[in-house]
Every structure is written in structure tokens, then in C-alpha cells.
Amino acid sequence: MAKMLYRLGFWSAKNRIKVILGTIAVMLISSIVAMSMGPKLNEETTIPGLESIQTMGRMYQEFPSMIGQGKETQLVMKAKDNETLSSEANKQLISAELKEVAMDPEVSSVVSPYDNQSLNADGTIGYATITYRPGVEVTDVSKEYVLEAAEGLRNAGLQAEVTGNGYVSMEIGGATEGIGVLIALVVLTFAFGSFLTGIIPILTAVIGLGTGVMLIIMGSNFLETPSFALSLASMIGLAVGIDYALFIISRYRQQLAQGFERREAIAIANGTAGSAVVFAGVTVIIGLAGMSVVGIPFLTAMGLAAALCILVAVLIAIITVPAVLSAMGGLIKAKRAKRSERSVTHLKKKNRGDKWGRLVTARPWLTVLLGTALLATLSVPFMHMETGTMDDGLKSTTMTERRAYDLMSEAYGIGYHNPLMILAKTDGSPEAEANLAKTVEQLKTYPNIGTVTPAVTGASGNVSLINVIPATGHADIETVDLVKTIRSHTAEIAQQNHVELSVTGSTAINIDISQKLNEALPEFCLIIVGLAFVLLVMVFRSILVPIKAVLGFVLSLGATLGFITYVVQDGHFQNLFGFSGESLVLNFLPIMVVGILFGLAMDYEVFLVSRMREDFKKNGDAKKSVLAGIRHSGGVVTAAGLIMISVFAGFMMTTDPSIKVMSFALLFGVLFDAFIVRLLIVPGVMTLLGKSAWYLPKWLDRLLPNLDVEGEEVMKEVEKKHHQATQSATEFYEAIQ
Incomplete structure (x- = not known):
């Protein structure tokens, strides 16, 4: 491998202009194709085959109206002190603002807090639900309609915050990562003693990252890809891209210091440090792609996405970096020897x-x-260590979605954000209704129960839905214990009441996913x-x-x-x-x-x-x-x-x-x-x-x-080449004497 990389480095240095233009062309073409296809990222972190997910499927069959028709945004409101949202003035104000939101052509419906019965017990807090047309990606323009409504309510003295999957989305990059890159540039400048040399790894890494991200966006059209996979791939791809270029450039400067000609030094660096880069990249790729052995789709997609960025970073390091070094010529100095x-x-x-x-x-x-x-x-x-999921309650209080989370917790309890949905199947006997009521009362006796809603019967007539709101939040161990408690009593309830219980909902699903991941670790x-x-x-x-x-x-x-x-x-x-x-x-x-x-x-x-x-x-x-x-x-x-x-x-x-x-x-x-x-x-x-x-x-x-990671074969080839050159020079000298 080292000899092949040595020759590749020499070829890249010799054809530097073609290689650099080709690299830029690949990035531009992949960008055009990716943007034309568009990203198909999602927020799903589910595992097929889990009992809670299968229960969710049965629930949707019984209650098809619960299937989301489009993304939703909640406009959460709180009245001024000593007032309620039910006052006539507040009703008119809220209705006027919601009419403005309804003018958005992407909105399919707007339901006020008075129509969706979301007002809390004292009428001080409630929320409006804005639903967007099915299949629509909520744009910044659509979000602006809601934000302007919230601002109008705030100007009138109400507290108004925005949340929901129509507003909140996973970040996939931003200005903050630029701060890290600037710090990396300072480190590189200090390490190389030159700003010009230090910026090369940054530029090549950014080109590699851009290409890798575009390829991931294209791949998301064919493979279910969670949005946070793009953030993870960006982190890893950018970091290793800089590091891999650093390793090769450092070795190149060492070879220059030993007196090698520039192209020869580039080729040697590619054959020695480049071999280590390839091996290191392969180990990272194996580690990331190895996530697929767990058999969890979203982990597989996440690992493959990051592995793709690593592969691009390796190719950029062993093909493009040598070309850039050759193009820079004498601008990159040899490593200065210490006194x-x-x-x-x-x-x-x-x-x-x-x-x-x-x-x-x-x-x-x-x-x-x-x-x-x-x-x-x-x-x-x-x-x-206990594992689980994270939600808006962990965001900064400077963000509107966190403040909306806190308002809902104040109005309905912290458990409102992590409800449990219990599917109850009866045997259809004359005592079925009484047995179901008895089961609901039994659920209320379990520790850490907040509220239990009356059972609602589904389309088949023998399957009902019971909503349980825990008294604690999703990050509390007590919530996990409540799910375990309910499940531990299902056999007993089935025997005594002839009612079969199955627990589902996002909280139960996340608990099951966490358990599955912990078992796979x-x-x-x-x-x-x-x-x-x-x-x-x-x-x-x-x-x-x-x-x-x-x-x-x-x-x-x-x-x-x-x-x-x-x-x-x-x-x-x-x-x-x-x-x-x-x-x-x-x-x-x-x-x-x-x-x-x-x-x-x-x-x-x-x-x-x-x-x-x-x-x-x-x-x-x-x-x-x-x-x-x-x-x-x-x-x-x-x-x-x-x-x-x-x-x-x-x-x-x-x-x-x-x-x-x-x-x-x-x-x-x-x-x-x-x-x-x-x-x-x-x-x-x-x-x-x-x-x-x-x-x-x-x-x-x-x-x-x-594997020859140290590049022994490369140095043998270099010595052989120099020996042949010396012999030829000697023969030429002897011939002219």
C-alpha cells in the first residue's frame, strides 16, 4: 500500500492543476445534484419489532384519526397577572392573531385554545394548534406568520411562546462550528509556524466535508437518515479532515528538511504518513460502519453517513493535499531544525x-x-449511568421552545410532555365494560401516576385507549419505573379482569429503544x-x-x-x-x-x-x-x-x-x-x-x-531510485572522461 501511495503522491504533485480542479468539480457537481434532489432527513429513532411500536401500529388501526396529517406548531399563551385567557378582550386579541396565521397558504387548520380544550384549570394558560398541509416542509416564511402572531400577543401583555415539530427542528450545522475552526487555525499556525501553511488543512477539510455532506443528502433519498446523522458526520468529517492533512504536511516538511526535492518529499510523505492516514481512516470507518451490526436502522444510517465523510476525508488527504503542496511550491518551508x-x-x-x-x-x-x-x-x-432521550426541557431558557415547554409544565404538569398510551383489549363479555373501569381504577393506584383519562373505545369495539400522565418528567427514573410497574402487572390484570394491556407512546418507545441499545452495547x-x-x-x-x-x-x-x-x-x-x-x-x-x-x-x-x-x-x-x-x-x-x-x-x-x-x-x-x-x-x-x-x-x-504503515518499502524504493541516479551520473561522468 505504501508504494502505491508513494506513486499516487508523485502523480498528484505532477498533475496538481488537474487534481485541484477535479476536486472542486466533484464538490460542485455533488452540490448541484444534492440540491436538486433535496434532503430527506427525518427525526425518527425507532427500532422495528419492539412491542411498544407494534402496539402503536394497532392503536392507529383502532384510532386512525390519531395519525398525524401534517406538521404542527403550538402557540402557547399565558394571560397577564390576575387575568385569564377566557376574558373577552383576550379572546378577541387571540382570535385576531390566529386569523393572520391562517392566511399562510401552507396552513391547513388553526384551532384556538377555546376549541381544543387546552385551557388549564384556572384558565391562565392554553395553546393554539397550527397544522400544515400533509407533506409540506415548514418554511421560514411560514414560521414567520406564527412568530409575528406571538410578538403581537406579547405587545398586548401576554406571554406567547412557540414550539412543535412545525417550528423546532434538529440543527445540522451553524455559525458555532466556525469558532472551532478558527481555534484549529490558530493551533495549526502555531504548529507549522506559518499562517499560510496552517490554512491548507482547513481548506482541504472544508472541501472534503462539503463533498461528504452533499453525498449524504443524496443518500438520504434512498436510505432513511436521521437529521442528527448530518451533524455527527460534519463534526467527525471536519475534525479528521484537518488532522489527516496535518499528518501529511508535517511529514512533507520533515522530508524537505532532510534535503529531498519537493515532489520527492511529497511522494514520500504520501507513502509514509499517507499510509498511516489510510489505516487510521479505515479503522474509523470500520468503527462507524460497525454500528450496523447492532441491527438498529437509525444507528446504521448514522454510522454509514459519518463513515462516508471519513472516506472522503481520506481521499482528499492522499490525492488533493499532495497536489496543493506541489502548487504552493516554495511558499511552504521545510521544518526548521532546532539549534x-x-x-x-x-x-x-x-x-x-x-x-x-x-x-x-x-x-x-x-x-x-x-x-x-x-x-x-x-x-x-x-x-x-441511565440512558434515555432529550427534549426541549434541556434547551436554554433564552429559546422560545424551552419557555413553551415550561409553560405547558406549569399548566398541565411535567408529565404532560411524556404521556403513556395504554391499549386495553377486552374479551367482549357482558362484564367487559365493568372490567375495563376496574382496570382504570387499578392503574390510578400505581406510584408516580399523575392523571388517568377515562378509556375511549376504538373502531372494533373491544379495544380501548387509556392515557396516563406520569407525575414526573421523561428524564426521571420514576417515569421508567412506572412503565415497568404497569408491564409487570399486565399478566395479573389479564387473569383477574380479562383485560390485556399494552403500553405505547413516545415515552414507552424511547424506554424500549434505550433498553435495546444497552443490551447491544x-x-x-x-x-x-x-x-x-x-x-x-x-x-x-x-x-x-x-x-x-x-x-x-x-x-x-x-x-x-x-x-x-x-x-x-x-x-x-x-x-x-x-x-x-x-x-x-x-x-x-x-x-x-x-x-x-x-x-x-x-x-x-x-x-x-x-x-x-x-x-x-x-x-x-x-x-x-x-x-x-x-x-x-x-x-x-x-x-x-x-x-x-x-x-x-x-x-x-x-x-x-x-x-x-x-x-x-x-x-x-x-x-x-x-x-x-x-x-x-x-x-x-x-x-x-x-x-x-x-x-x-x-x-x-x-x-x-x-501492511507497511511505516513506509519501509517506500524508503527502499527511494534509495533504489537514488542509487540508480547516482550510478547513471557516475557512468556518464566516466564516459565523458
Whole structure:
């Protein structure tokens, strides 16, 4: 692979103009096609086959009127102090504003709070329901009609807020991510010592991300794709796109410093660092695509979307970046050698100047124990992690949908946002109605019940619907316990009352999805860890190094999930990180973190340890090879980690709680893995292992394919080429003598 990438780098450098124009053309064509097709993203996070989803299907058969005909927006209103919405003045005011909303051609109906019976007990709070035509995507123009009505009500002294799926939508990008990119640019400028060189990874990553996003939009027309998949793909694609370009450019500048001609230096960088980029990209892709083994459609779509962005980032790094480097010519300077490196006592002073390397290798037991103890401590909260979903109650109070959420909670109770729908099937006997009434009364006796509505009979006559409003919110364990309590008594009720109960509704469905995801997590972890071990054995030709890498990944994973639990669920440091309240951990977050962090952890492992192996094969000194790995790759891994953190920090500034918690998890996952595991624990362990780190049974060495991530074959080809050139020059000189 390394030789192929070497030749690809040389070809790209030689045909730089064609490659750059071709890259831009691909992005433009994909953009035109994607925009013409339009995005078909959805908010669905369901799992086919769950009992609660099957119950939902039966409910719709009995009560077809409950099937949504179009997107809805709720205009939530609260009267002034000492007034009610039922006063004549408020009625006229609200009716006038709703008439203006009804003028929107996309609106199919507007129902006032007086017609939908939404006024609360004291008549101070209610909401109007605006329904849009089926199949219509609510535009900003349509939203403006509602926002103007809300503003009119506010000017009259009422509180008016807007919510609903016709108004609130998942963010798929915004200006906040630009802040992270600016921070990344500062890191790159500092790392390269040049603003011009630092901006290249940003530009190539943005081109790759743009192409990847357009391909995802096209793919959403053929595969059910949740909207948050686009946000996740953008985060990962942008971060790795910058990092991969960073790795290749850094190696290119090192080769220039060694005296290689520019095209040759580009080709060598592509064959060596490019090989590591390809391997790192493949591991991330495997981790993301591996989400499909769980058998959950929305996770599969999310993983494949992000994997597509990674694939584009890899292609941009190994094809376009070499062309850009060639086009920049002498504007990109060689890496400046330190004064110690130019000294006669080169090796001695270089080691003396390598402060971090000397620090972690001088006391390896201490560094390993400190790093391990820190991550193990951070992992402790993971033991009581509870997963679920997030809603508008976790958004900032500066947002109208959060204020609407709070108004509805004030009016109808916190459980209003997470109702349980219970389908009750009777046996059709003369006592069926009495048995059903008895069942309803029994439900009222369960703990944490808010209200229970009378049963409504469906079309068949023997199936009824009972609505249960919990006394607690969706993020409370008591709500989950209530669902479990109802289900645990279904057999007893069926035997005593001859009524079969099935629980559904968004809350029950989300509880079932969370349980399914939690059950799939151990299996997914085993697959990922096993795969990591096999891949690393092939890369490093070692048994102990892969074991160390896998254990390091497990440590950083545990610390990440533990810290998420500590902040998001337990409520610590919420103001510091911009969270607006305690919540269950997002149900698909653990699997997502495993898949992504696996790939990123292997990135840093490969770039750091492959350089150690390269040096060890040259001099056979284990400790010096650790120092060499830190010296050559430690700075690049540090810069790469800071770039990842910067990009994820930009996404953390979003207002959507789901995106915020995803970026928060990835930010600290990278922080723990890059800076504690790879730059603290790994050098310490490698020092302790010494030469035994590189032991591999000879029979296994013969069986394994040689991936050549260090680019040994490339350097052999370069030496061969130079030898041939020198021989030809010598023969020419001898011929003219």
C-alpha cells in the first residue's frame, strides 16, 4: 500500500492543476445534484419489532384519526397577572392573531385554545394548534406568520411562546462550528509556524466535508437518515479532515528538511504518513460502519453517513493535499531544525532537550499509575449511568421552545410532555365494560401516576385507549419505573379482569429503544475491541503493543462515559459546559462513542507507536525508540488532539441538547485518549516493556500480511531510485572522461 501511495503522491504533485480542479468539480457537481434532489432527513429513532411500536401500529388501526396529517406548531399563551385567557378582550386579541396565521397558504387548520380544550384549570394558560398541509416542509416564511402572531400577543401583555415539530427542528450545522475552526487555525499556525501553511488543512477539510455532506443528502433519498446523522458526520468529517492533512504536511516538511526535492518529499510523505492516514481512516470507518451490526436502522444510517465523510476525508488527504503542496511550491518551508539538532553533539543534546519524553520515560511506573488511576476514577460514575432521550426541557431558557415547554409544565404538569398510551383489549363479555373501569381504577393506584383519562373505545369495539400522565418528567427514573410497574402487572390484570394491556407512546418507545441499545452495547464493544487487536497485531507485528493499545482504549472509553454521566446525568459543572439541566444520557451515545473513539484512538496509536517501531528497527534500542516516537510524532498528535477538541468545542455551542452532548462526549473522549493514554500512559508502558514490546512468534509473523504503515518499502524504493541516479551520473561522468 505504501508504494502505491508513494506513486499516487508523485502523480498528484505532477498533475496538481488537474487534481485541484477535479476536486472542486466533484464538490460542485455533488452540490448541484444534492440540491436538486433535496434532503430527506427525518427525526425518527425507532427500532422495528419492539412491542411498544407494534402496539402503536394497532392503536392507529383502532384510532386512525390519531395519525398525524401534517406538521404542527403550538402557540402557547399565558394571560397577564390576575387575568385569564377566557376574558373577552383576550379572546378577541387571540382570535385576531390566529386569523393572520391562517392566511399562510401552507396552513391547513388553526384551532384556538377555546376549541381544543387546552385551557388549564384556572384558565391562565392554553395553546393554539397550527397544522400544515400533509407533506409540506415548514418554511421560514411560514414560521414567520406564527412568530409575528406571538410578538403581537406579547405587545398586548401576554406571554406567547412557540414550539412543535412545525417550528423546532434538529440543527445540522451553524455559525458555532466556525469558532472551532478558527481555534484549529490558530493551533495549526502555531504548529507549522506559518499562517499560510496552517490554512491548507482547513481548506482541504472544508472541501472534503462539503463533498461528504452533499453525498449524504443524496443518500438520504434512498436510505432513511436521521437529521442528527448530518451533524455527527460534519463534526467527525471536519475534525479528521484537518488532522489527516496535518499528518501529511508535517511529514512533507520533515522530508524537505532532510534535503529531498519537493515532489520527492511529497511522494514520500504520501507513502509514509499517507499510509498511516489510510489505516487510521479505515479503522474509523470500520468503527462507524460497525454500528450496523447492532441491527438498529437509525444507528446504521448514522454510522454509514459519518463513515462516508471519513472516506472522503481520506481521499482528499492522499490525492488533493499532495497536489496543493506541489502548487504552493516554495511558499511552504521545510521544518526548521532546532539549534540542538544542528549541533555536533546532535543526539546527546536532542535527548536532553526532549523534556516530555525524558519525563515520562524516567519514571514510567509513576506515569502509568497516575494516568491509570485518573482514568479509572473518572470511570466510576459510569456504573450508575441511565440512558434515555432529550427534549426541549434541556434547551436554554433564552429559546422560545424551552419557555413553551415550561409553560405547558406549569399548566398541565411535567408529565404532560411524556404521556403513556395504554391499549386495553377486552374479551367482549357482558362484564367487559365493568372490567375495563376496574382496570382504570387499578392503574390510578400505581406510584408516580399523575392523571388517568377515562378509556375511549376504538373502531372494533373491544379495544380501548387509556392515557396516563406520569407525575414526573421523561428524564426521571420514576417515569421508567412506572412503565415497568404497569408491564409487570399486565399478566395479573389479564387473569383477574380479562383485560390485556399494552403500553405505547413516545415515552414507552424511547424506554424500549434505550433498553435495546444497552443490551447491544457489550456485544458491540467486544466486536470493536477484538477487531482493534487483530488490526494492531498486523500493523505493529507485536502481541503486547496491541494489548496495551486495547486496554488504553478501554480506559479512555470508561473515563469518557463516566465523565458524561457525572456532568449530564448527575448535574455537576452544568453551567461551565452550557447544559441547562440534569438529564438521562442520550440512549445511542454510548454506542456512538465506542464506534468513533475506537477509530480516533487508533489514529493516535498508529501515528505515535509506528514512529517508535520505525526507530526501533533501525537502532534496536527500545527506550531511544520511545523518545524518538515522542520527538517526531508527539507534537503532531498534540496538535491533532487540540484540533479535534477545538472542532468539537465549536459544535458544543449549539442550542440543540442532543448535538451538544454528542460533541461534549467526543471532546472529552479525545482529551482523555490523546493526552492521557497516548502521550502519558503509552510511553510509560512502552518503556517498561522494553524490547519485549516488539515480540511476535515467527510462525505468526509469517502468516500475517505486511501492511507497511511505516513506509519501509517506500524508503527502499527511494534509495533504489537514488542509487540508480547516482550510478547513471557516475557512468556518464566516466564516459565523458
